[in-house]
Amino acid sequence: ETGVTQTPRHLVMGMTNKKSLKCEQHLGHNAMYWYKQSAKKPLELMFVYSLEERVENNSVPSRFSPECPNSSHLFLHLHTLQPEDSALYLCASSQEYRVNIQPQHFGDGTRLSIL
């Protein structure tokens, strides 16, 4: 139990569908992150939220839309995705948005497959 819960664990969707990934952290942390993990590639940071405000957006296509309604919940809304978007999407949290002083704690991810 990592304290970071992601749902669903697996998702198969067509390119024209709209779906959302959910992340909830039970650690009392103030910063939350979305990462993309593709085979044989390092983790790619997508979005960062600190105290519910977006602080980083790493040139992610607009078909990915994050939402952070409060410091415990983070969503990633998906629409008109492409086959290359198939990957493991990981959510993480940390006490503060200071990546050089504490580790991030990850959920188990959502395995996304685009048909």
Next chain:
Amino acid sequence: GESVGLHLPTLSVQEGDNSIINCAYSNSASDYFIWYKQESGKGPQFIIDIRSNMDKRQGQRVTVLLNKTVKHLSLQIAATQPGDSAVYFCAETDTDKLIFGTGTRLQVFP
């Protein structure tokens, strides 16, 4: 992090032996380093971290060594067990972004 290649490096060790996993990092300004373990079907799990003002840190059955001169980080696992089988990757940062390596697969055989 580690250099990116087409194949994930693999380390095979016998149960009970010690394992050493290496990581070459690129940014000489990095001052914080983390090792993560990722088992199949799970997310990365924090193992141990170290700051640049240290060259060694020990945890339970794990030791991280930092050599800033050659920008090298290693993770030592004592008495490797089957449950240690996973992908291990390092992460480095100087201020605002973690840079992850691609990982090393550790296989433990009886």
